[in-house]
Amino acid sequence: MTTADALGARLEALLGPGHVWADTCTTASYRLGTQCPTIVVQPQTGAQVAEVLDLATRERLAVVPWGQGTQMHLGQLPARYDLALSLARLTRIVDYDAANLTLTAEAGVSVREVYRLTLPQRQFLPLGFPGTMASLGGLLVTNTSGVKRLRHGSVRDLLLGLQVALPDGALVRFGGRVVKNVAGYDMNKLFIGSLGAFGVVVETTYRLVTLPEEDQCLAVAFPTLAQGLAAASAVRAAGLLPSAITLLQAAVAAAWAPTLPLQGHASQVVLLVNYDGTAESVARQIQESRALCATHGSLDATVLTGDALMTWWAHQHSWCTVPSTEDQMMLQVRLGVPPARLADALAQLATLPACCAQESHWCADVGHGQVLARLPLEPLLSDTTVRAVQDWLHTLRIPLQVLQGYGVVEWAPPVLRQQLDVWGESSGVLLLQRYKQRFDPHATVNPGRFVAGL
Amino acid sequence: MQTAQAIQELEALVGSHNVLSSRAERLVYGYDASVFRGTEVLAVVFPESAPQVARLVTWCKHHNVPYLARGTGTGISGGAIPTHGGVIIELARMNRVLEIDLANQVAVVEPGVINQDLKQLLLQHGYAYTYVPDPGSQVVSTIGGNVSTNAGGMHCLKYGITSNHVVGLEMVLPDGHIVEVGGKAVDTPGADLTGLLVGAEGTLGIVTKIIVRLLRLPETVVTQLALFQTVDDAANAVSNIIGAGLLPAALELLDNTMMRVVDQAMHIGYPAHAGAALIIELDGFQEDMPRMVERVAEICTMHQVISIETAASVEASARVWLSRRAAFGAMARLATHCYIVDGCVPRTKLPEALRRVTAIGERYGLLIANLAHAGDGNLHPAIPFHQQNPGETERVLAAGRAILEACVELGGSITGEHGVGIEKQNEMPLMFSATELEVMRRIKLAHDPDELCNPKKIFPRSMFPEVTA
Numbered sequence: 001m002t003t004a005d006a007l008g009a010r011l012e013a014l015l016g017p018g019h020v021w022a023d024t025c026t027t028a029s030y031r032l033g034t035q036c037p038t039i040v041v042q043p044q045t046g047a048q049v050a051e052v053l054d055l056a057t058r059e060r061l062a063v064v065p066w067g068q069g070t071q072m073h074l075g076q077l078p079a080r081y082d083l084a085l086s087l088a089r090l091t092r093i094v095d096y097d098a099a100n101l102t103l104t105a106e107a108g109v110s111v112r113e114v115y116r117l118t119l120p121q122r123q124f125l126p127l128g129f130p131g132t133m134a135s136l137g138g139l140l141v142t143n144t145s146g147v148k149r150l151r152h153g154s155v156r157d158l159l160l161g162l163q164v165a166l167p168d169g170a171l172v173r174f175g176g177r178v179v180k181n182v183a184g185y186d187m188n189k190l191f192i193g194s195l196g197a198f199g200v201v202v203e204t205t206y207r208l209v210t211l212p213e214e215d216q217c218l219a220v221a222f223p224t225l226a227q228g229l230a231a232a233s234a235v236r237a238a239g240l241l242p243s244a245i246t247l248l249q250a251a252v253a254a255a256w257a258p259t260l261p262l263q264g265h266a267s268q269v270v271l272l273v274n275y276d277g278t279a280e281s282v283a284r285q286i287q288e289s290r291a292l293c294a295t296h297g298s299l300d301a302t303v304l305t306g307d308a309l310m311t312w313w314a315h316q317h318s319w320c321t322v323p324s325t326e327d328q329m330m331l332q333v334r335l336g337v338p339p340a341r342l343a344d345a346l347a348q349l350a351t352l353p354a355c356c357a358q359e360s361h362w363c364a365d366v367g368h369g370q371v372l373a374r375l376p377l378e379p380l381l382s383d384t385t386v387r388a389v390q391d392w393l394h395t396l397r398i399p400l401q402v403l404q405g406y407g408v409v410e411w412a413p414p415v416l417r418q419q420l421d422v423w424g425e426s427s428g429v430l431l432l433q434r435y436k437q438r439f440d441p442h443a444t445v446n447p448g449r450f451v452a453g454l
Numbered sequence: 455m456q457t458a459q460a461i462q463e464l465e466a467l468v469g470s471h472n473v474l475s476s477r478a479e480r481l482v483y484g485y486d487a488s489v490f491r492g493t494e495v496l497a498v499v500f501p502e503s504a505p506q507v508a509r510l511v512t513w514c515k516h517h518n519v520p521y522l523a524r525g526t527g528t529g530i531s532g533g534a535i536p537t538h539g540g541v542i543i544e545l546a547r548m549n550r551v552l553e554i555d556l557a558n559q560v561a562v563v564e565p566g567v568i569n570q571d572l573k574q575l576l577l578q579h580g581y582a583y584t585y586v587p588d589p590g591s592q593v594v595s596t597i598g599g600n601v602s603t604n605a606g607g608m609h610c611l612k613y614g615i616t617s618n619h620v621v622g623l624e625m626v627l628p629d630g631h632i633v634e635v636g637g638k639a640v641d642t643p644g645a646d647l648t649g650l651l652v653g654a655e656g657t658l659g660i661v662t663k664i665i666v667r668l669l670r671l672p673e674t675v676v677t678q679l680a681l682f683q684t685v686d687d688a689a690n691a692v693s694n695i696i697g698a699g700l701l702p703a704a705l706e707l708l709d710n711t712m713m714r715v716v717d718q719a720m721h722i723g724y725p726a727h728a729g730a731a732l733i734i735e736l737d738g739f740q741e742d743m744p745r746m747v748e749r750v751a752e753i754c755t756m757h758q759v760i761s762i763e764t765a766a767s768v769e770a771s772a773r774v775w776l777s778r779r780a781a782f783g784a785m786a787r788l789a790t791h792c793y794i795v796d797g798c799v800p801r802t803k804l805p806e807a808l809r810r811v812t813a814i815g816e817r818y819g820l821l822i823a824n825l826a827h828a829g830d831g832n833l834h835p836a837i838p839f840h841q842q843n844p845g846e847t848e849r850v851l852a853a854g855r856a857i858l859e860a861c862v863e864l865g866g867s868i869t870g871e872h873g874v875g876i877e878k879q880n881e882m883p884l885m886f887s888a889t890e891l892e893v894m895r896r897i898k899l900a901h902d903p904d905e906l907c908n909p910k911k912i913f914p915r916s917m918f919p920e921v922t923a
Contacts, residue, residue, distance in 0.1 A: 097800070097802075098697075099693065099697050099801075099802045100800045100801050100802055101696070101697075102800075122699065143641055143646070145641075153614075153618075154640070156617075156618075156646055156649050157614060157618050166893065170889050170893060172887070172889055172890045172893050173890065174890070174894075176865070176866070176867055176885075177800060177865055178798045178799065178800055178830075178831060178865070178866050178867050178870070179610075179830050179831075180606055180610065180615060180798050180827070180830045180831070180832045180867070180870035180871055181798060181866075181867040181869070181870065182603060182604045182615075182653050182867075182869050182870065182871055182872075182873055182874075183867050183868050183869050183874060183878070183882065183885050183886075184874060184882060184885075184886065184891075184894050184912055184913075185650065185653065185654055185658075185894050185897050185898075185912075186604065186617065186649055186650055186652065186653050186654075187650070187893075187894060187897070188649075189645070189646040189647075189648075189649030189650040190645055190646070190650050190897070191645065192645060192646040192649065193641070193643075193644065193645050193646055194645040197645070198645070210699035210701070211699075233557075237557075239582060239670055239673065241670075241739075277739075277742070278739075278741070278742050278745065280739075280741040280742065281738070281739040281741055281742050284739065284741060336639040336640060336641055336642065337639050338555075338558045338560075338637075338638035338639050339557075339558055339559075340555075340557035340558045368640045368641075369639055369640065370640070370641065403639075404637050404638050404639055405639045406639065406642060406643060408643050423643045424643065426642065426643040426644040427633065427634045427635055427636075427637070427642065427644075428633055428634070428635040428644050428645075428647040429644070430627075430631060430633055431633060431635070431647055431900065431901075432644055432645065432647075434900035434901075435645075435896070435897065435900055437900070438896040438899065438900055439896060451643050451644045
């Protein structure tokens with residue numbers, strides 16, 4: 001029996017037959033870059049996940065956890081890849097407590113499923129995009145907040161508790177189901193944005209929000225970027241309560257919704273401001289924003305609501321999520337700066353690497369100073385391209401750091417990605433290294449994918 | 455090493471004007487607002503900068519001397535009590551507001567800035583922004599202290615606790631490194647280290663700078679006082695108000711006992727027959743207020759409310775709030791000490807939790823006056839007692855433990871906002887298994903393997919190796 005067979009047999013003994021695969025067809029579907037795992041496992045419980053990790057650590061195997069697979073492109077490619085750990089079977093709703101507005105569910109549950117469950121109670125979980133297949137655990141470990149973050153909070157604000165399987169086989173719970181809980185260290189936070197570096201989250205408890213009575217998005221076209229930015233700043237300072245403020249290139253807006261009823265072919269950018277709440281307050285805020293935008297030279301405005309609004313968000317979601325074809329020659333970067341310095345971040349996109357085929361496209365979360373940019377690359381990946389992108393990234397990060405910001409590569413073709421510094425510098429690396437040493441000394445989970453090569 | 459020499463070296467590090475070493479001064483710093491008392495310390499030092507803190511910490515590490523950071527000592531779980539002597543690093547002189555950045559809606563402060571002072575400064579400038587977290591101690595407590603316990607307050611129902619208002623911080627680690635985590639830009643690469651370090655009760659290092667989030671002042675604020683026949687009615691009304699999708703800015707409950715105590719001290723005029731009072735604060739847009747007020751009134755009526763009055767002026771509103779904010783002070787008229795229990799349950803379990811508190815009071819022969827951040831399910835049974843009476847402290851602590859056990863049984867927590875400190879070390883196993891405590895301890899060991907930084911706090915006392923003094 002080969003080592004792989006022996007390993008497969010041991011995993012089957014742990015998980016039962018029918019939850020372990022070693023055939024090339026299955027393993028190929030869990031490919032990352034050029035690497036495929038030797039074995040794919042699909043545990044049914046958090047306890048089984050812990051057992052798999054325990055075995056992997058003892059055998060010095062590298063494990064890559066998979067949720068719904070919507071963001072596997074994040075981070076660096078794994079340094080080693082032996083086991084794909086699919087959480088697709090961890091889909092139980094453990095406790096939906098509508099009266100207390102909390103939801104406890106296994107990590108494999110999708111946001112779409114959560115919407116299906118909570119909408120009838122007029123509640124929702126403001127993470128990811130409505131209707132996304134992203135898993136609750138995946139959103140947590142990638143720190144993916146929702147479109148309505150500005151008003152309804154981020155992953156950190158909504159997470160109440162979790163259960164996590166550690167590389168040494170422990171299965172532990174931190175936090176709970178109550179909003180106020182300061183017993184011991186706030187361990188939940190260690191796992192937010194960690195890409196599994198310290199353990200695999202198997203169950204989550206989130207706080208829910210009441211569904212607003214009215215939900216509308218004002219879309220306004222501006223002739224220049226400068227005017228759009230000025231209007232966005234004015235809206236931010238206006239004492240209104242937007243749930244989201246997004247600025248994007250008119251060309252991108254047109255690609256998302258060719259039927260967006262906005263006049264003004266001369267427009268360069270579109271500003272979208274989302275308000276939710278009572279009918280009266282939404283109406284008033286839309287009206288005030290409209291007037292504000294007019295004073296900044298807006299060309300035209302329209303209001304998205306209901307299905308049109310959901311469709312818009314669906315487009316935004318699929319644009320921000322990378323293409324499914326891994327050989328697409330594109331670089332997607334996320335720039336983060338203090339919100340007031342958004343213009344500076346956008347200015348960095350003016351100088352692109354020489355290997356860029358056309359101009360870049362971007363979409364900005366004005367409320368949080370985040371820019372998502374897509375740079376199409378030349379079709380053939382050469383050493384020159386690699387060099388050009390490396391240099392560009394390095395140069396880009398200098399002014400961003402001065403602004404107390406950063407730039408991360410969210411997507412690049414695997415061969416290119418391997419040669420890039422995906423994360424850039426990160427404060428707190430010292431602590432992350434120490435925690436990794438104590439939580440995952442043999443680098444069992446996602447080795448090399450996280451910050452600082454952890 | 456010789457005490458005199460140690461004092462000399464510390465004075466060289468921060469300046470002799472920043473070191474207190476007389477016996478009286480050192481003894482005084484062995485107290486905080488809790489019922490615990492510390493051992494004698496070597497010195498109290500007042501650093502004025504992060505590099506000075508780093509030098510102090512490095513000195514302590516080199517000489518194997520325990521140390522802890524202190525703000526204004528308002529904590530009641532014993533987080534600032536020096537249980538192992540050593541050096542107290544008092545941050546009161548690091549009290550500058552370094553930056554108010556309205557464009558980014560943040561402020562950067564040193565840890566010694568008093569919570570209320572930041573609010574006052576923003577108000578004085580006429581800014582439309584405020585710093586929201588409002589623990590009961592806000593007039594005296596420091597933001598550094600608030601960060602160390604992840605303090606709550608009356609407005610966290612709607613706006614969140616301290617952790618939701620900290621976007622970055624600077625910390626001196628026990629090995630002398632100065633690290634920065636988080637920042638003005640969100641979602642920095644790496645884990646949410648800022649979130650992990652908030653609430654660490656001074657055991658992972660010393661926070662020397664904090665970037666706090668500022669929030670827009672609400673357009674309209676309405677303060678109401680609702681009187682109910684029973685605590686159950688009030689607590690159920692709270693559940694239903696939130697369940698109905700309304701989110702008041704605050705929902706504070708006082709039971710009959712507490713109302714009587716407050717009334718004696720401040721002559722509010724609470725009717726004797728009311729079982730509970732509920733302070734309701736609603737805030738938001740002007741156009742939303744009438745419907746919100748009406749809906750709240752409807753729900754209160756469904757729970758046999760005796761009366762609801764809306765404060766008609768800013769002064770009237772302040773009076774309503776004074777009756778709540780001065781409650782613990784009013785308790786001081788009953789006995790020399792007052793033990794404030796801090797437990798948390800899911801909101802809908804609050805009526806049951808309060809019933810159990812009453813039963814526990816009877817079982818232990820203790821008077822208990824109840825306050826609660828009702829919207830959060832965070833209860834504060836207040837137990838007046840005389841520390842000098844033999845056995846009374848033990849009885850009170852035992853009753854407190856019984857209350858916490860009840861909270862955990864009901865699906866809650868042993869501490870909603872005051873922290874574990876010394877007070878609840880041995881109650882941690884009510885919530886965490888031995889494995890979970892060991893895992894949590896890995897964070898401590900990653901920061902402070904020598905166990906010198908506010909040593910032997912938080913974790914059950916049985917877990918510690920000996921610290922060599």
